[in-house]
Amino acid sequence: MGKNELFGLCPYVTSQKVLTGKWSLYIMHLLSQQPSIRFNELKRKMPEEMTHTTLSRQLKTLEKEGLISRREYSQIPPRVEYSLSDIGKRFKVVLDALGEWGKEYIEYMNDRDSGLSDEFKA
Amino acid sequence: MGKNELFGLCPYVTSQKVLTGKWSLYIMHLLSQQPSIRFNELKRKMPEEMTHTTLSRQLKTLEKEGLISRREYSQIPPRVEYSLSDIGKRFKVVLDALGEWGKEYIEYMNDRDSGLSDEFKA
DNA sequence: CAGAATCCCTATTGATACTG
DNA sequence: CAGTATCAATAGGGATTCTG
16 A cells, blocks of 8 residues: 555545455444454454454554554463554544444435335345 | 345444445545535546546446435536435535544554654555 | 446455464 | 465456447
């Protein structure tokens, strides 16, 4: 991605880049629900479609972007905990707004669609 | 995508799907700035990297998702105006939160990076 | 002016297997 | 447990060309 391209752009374009990936918002939401969480614990809370490979990659991306922190305990078996960084915590405002809007959107679209005949549902 | 997959999921996953694309947030922001806007007018306000093909596709997607409305005037040359739908207007709350956070994020990351030695900037 | 159709290319995902 | 490496499949973006 290149940091110099990333910063200095407008907030919306920057935010959009940061929020790439299929799962970043949901991960951020789960992380905002508790102080820290282990890898497999997080994995279990994610939709089943998501593989651990993908989760691992996504977490690495979020970490590089500065949204989350990764803490590794020197133990066997390994223990790694993820949590929101400072700027990640401030993202909570966005998450809340997004969660509210998302619910409204789902209702809205379901209502809209149930009023349509089948031919328009394609 | 399939609507039945889309609706009924959690707000965060749904929102994430809706916000795909490289430019959706910025488009939504521009549309929220005025009641309606024509295709080429919008195109001119977008970053130059974005081609009209891409803008066209993105607008079609947003329309299908119900976030924006497209109004076509029967004229020659053609005149088409885009505006936010009802649920699109309600997205303004998210945009505002996102805009605020995005600014903070940009500052935050710039500060962080300027404090690092080069070897950590890779 | 506002697109649609096409092709190409890259970025992301997912599946699988392996590791300290 | 918490990853990494690799590869195949896919989706998405961009460039170009054509149109009413």
